[in-house]
Amino acid sequence: MGMYYQQPYRNVTEKKSSRTVTVTGEQTIDARPDMAVAQIGAVTSDKELTEAQRMNTEISSAILNSFKQNEIAEKDIQTSTYQIYPQYDYQDGKQLFKGYEVRQVFSVNIRNIEKIGEIIDDAVQSGANIIERVQFAIAEPGIFYQQALTEAYADAFEKAQVLAASSGMTLSPAPLEINEDTSIPMIPAPGKAFVLAAESTAPVQPGEIGITARLTVKYKLMP
Incomplete structure (x- = not known):
């Protein structure tokens, strides 16, 4: 079978x-920026720490007053840096104490973009000797x-x-x-790392910001 x-x-x-x-x-x-963020402040030095601090406080108060005169609101001003450094000289291989350096920097939101140069100049006239950078932005991107x-x-x-x-x-x-x-980049303005004086309104050009979607x-x- x-x-x-x-x-x-x-x-x-x-x-x-x-x-x-x-x-x-x-x-x-x-798009054209409608606001800017600037880092503005002062550095002072003296052999005595208390004197370096006193000078810095005096200049910083004058800088803050210049911001107020330019109608910058308190909410748009923030202390971004406060530092104290001992200073030394070196002679014949030896470290010699020189004094202290006090640095205070404010981060400032400038909403009237047409007044950026004037605001920087007024701060410098008030004693500011640090302009670290100016960055432009759009408030409503x-x-x-x-x-x-x-x-x-x-x-x-x-x-x-x-x-x-x-x-x-x-x-x-x-x-x-x-x-x-x-990606929404910010375009920094060409600025000065250290400003000693300003004789006329600083020429600050905001340019444009490219807002990209991918x-x-x-x-x-x-x-």
């Missing part, structure tokens, strides 16, 4: 590979970012359409995946 063997039944479902295309869209909107984001997506969609057409496929308009990568978008391709 012969034996009959039957293969077990298998339910096989054929899966078609899903074709996709991934593209990157990017757009930068150039979200408005410009939303515009950049919209245009970045349009850029990505246009690229995907070109690639789909080139491959003989049709692009599904609904994205499968969107990944967002943003998107990586995945779309489905259809026959």
